[in-house]
Amino acid sequence: MAKTKRRSVLKLAGGAAAASMGGMAAILATGRMPAFAQQRTVHWLKWVDFVPASDTLLRREMLPEAEKALGIKINLETVNGNDLQPRVTAGIQSGAGPDLIMAFNNQTYLYANSVVDLTEIAEAVGKEQGGMYKYARAVCSDGKMFMGMPWAVIGGMIAYRKSWFEEAGATKFPETWEQYREVGKKLKAKGRPIGQTLGHTFGDAPGFTYPYLWSWGGMEVDPSGKVIMNSKETLESVKFMQGFWKDAHDEGGLAWDDTNNNRAFLSQTISATLNGASIYIETLRKPDQYKTEKGAPMHTDILHSPLPKGPAGQFGFHLLQSHMLMKYSKNQDPAKEFLKWIHTEKNFEKWFISQKGFATPCTEKWEGHKVWTDDPVMAPFKVAAKLGQAPGHAGPPNAKAAEALSKYIVTDMYAKAVQGMSAEDAVKWADGELRKIYV
Known part of the structure; x- marks a missing residue:
């Protein structure tokens, strides 16, 4: 014995x-x-949330609950959103790094060979919560596997000062780009320009330039993947942007990242900006700090609107977040357990409520949540995930479209033009850069 x-x-x-x-x-x-x-142990890498209360909720309440329920340790690391992609590359090259990494938009296609298939979890969540939005499915799945687990869509709407627009003669937000330019010209003359980035930053720059291009009828590629950037429609969009930028914008916005416009709006140096709801939520959080020039809480003077219409219609491109489980991970099973746990409706709801509408879930059931009726100012964000258009339109959001997005080709086309390059040369440059990718 x-x-x-x-x-x-x-x-x-x-x-x-x-x-x-x-x-x-x-x-x-x-x-x-x-x-x-x-x-x-599961190492989770995500962005520093633009709603600080949500990261606080995760660290103080939700992750301790998950650890107790699952018997695992979860190390949450947060970084600036622009730093996520370099960390993915470093992890793949070294064969070690975070187990779960947040991805933006169709970055998932770039790493399809380096991630674990999450189809089983994604389909189960979609079935339980009213169905997965087409936008989320297109960005996270290539039809064979889910390369990332859809997390949320950060709706991009124009936050604007209601009273300032009324003073400029706009009792409602302008419906067309021409109307927006005219109102913006008046606002800039009063020292209240529109604030917009055309820099290399993950959210606000492509979130503006892609829908703007589509609204004029311009496209990177046709449905077959043939590059058609050098078109009459694209050229007209660039020519209009050159005048629009000079007439109505804070021209220093070229160098902004996704935080500069928030600070500019809160300091009352711009009248409008494409953004998630983080500006409004911050003014709700600190009503005594952020006040109008008349002394009223600023949140009472902020409204949201989709981007204006162009000759070809009205479009939106909203930042979709997902989480990739890396193949190099030695903790794949506990990472999957954690994904299942946090996407369970009663758990995910806690995080969603803390976002106050800044993030839209990727399944349809959440459209009926009271978050949207509790604060009507947030109502435009409710359908962001339903109406979002994927990068690479009218072609698929594949690895080539993801590479073009990562290289900021569309954004740079407009940036070059407003800095002095001719519209024709800017369009030819962008077309040439896309042809290097779509070969």
Whole structure:
């Protein structure tokens, strides 16, 4: 009996102890706990949320609950959104890094060979919560696998100062680009320009330039993937932008990232900007700090609107977030368990409520949530995930479209033009850059 028990202990203790036949002494000599006693750990990397309360909720409440329920340790790391993609690349190259990494838009296609298929989890959540939006499915799935687990859509709407627009003669938000330009010209003359980035930043720049291009009828490629950027429609959009920028915009916006416009709006140096709802939510959070020039809480003077219509219609491109489970991860099973846990309706709802409408879930059931009726100012964001158009339109949001987005080709076309390059040359440049990708 003694001999049998000793063998059992050695077997549990691991290879090092078994080889030396030294029992507990050998375990202690290795300096490591036995494998059966090691706690499973999941390293989760995501952006620093533009709604700070949500990250606080995760750290103080939700992750401790998940750890207790699942018996795993979750290490949450947050970084600036622009730093996520370099971390993915570094992890793949080194074969080590975070287990779960947040991805933006169709970045998932760039890493399809380096991620774990999450179809089972995604389809289950979609079935339980009213169906997955077409936009989320297109961006996260290539039809064969879910390369990322859809998390949320950050709706991009124009936040604007209601009273300032009324002073400029706009009792409602302008419906067309021409109307927006005319109102913006009046506002800029009063020292209240429109604020818009044309820089290399993940959210607000492409969130503006892509729908703007589509609204004029311009496209990177046709449905077959043939590059058609150099078109009459694209050229007209660039020519209009050159005048629109000079007439109505804060021209320093060229260098902005996704935080500069928030600060400019809150400091009352711009009258409108394409943004998520983070500006409005911040003014709700600190009503005594952010006031209008007349002393009223600023949140009472902020409304939201979709981007204006162009000759070809009205479009939106909203930042879609997903989480990729990396193939190099040694914690794939606990990571999947965590994804299932946090996407369970009663758990996800806590996080969603903390967002106050800044994030729109990727399944249809949430359209009927009271978040949208509790604050009518947030109502335009309710259908962001339903109406979003994927990068690469009218072609598929594949790896080539993702590469073009990552290289900011569409945004740079407009940036070059407003800085002095001729509209014709800017369009030819963009067309040439796209042809290097779509070969």
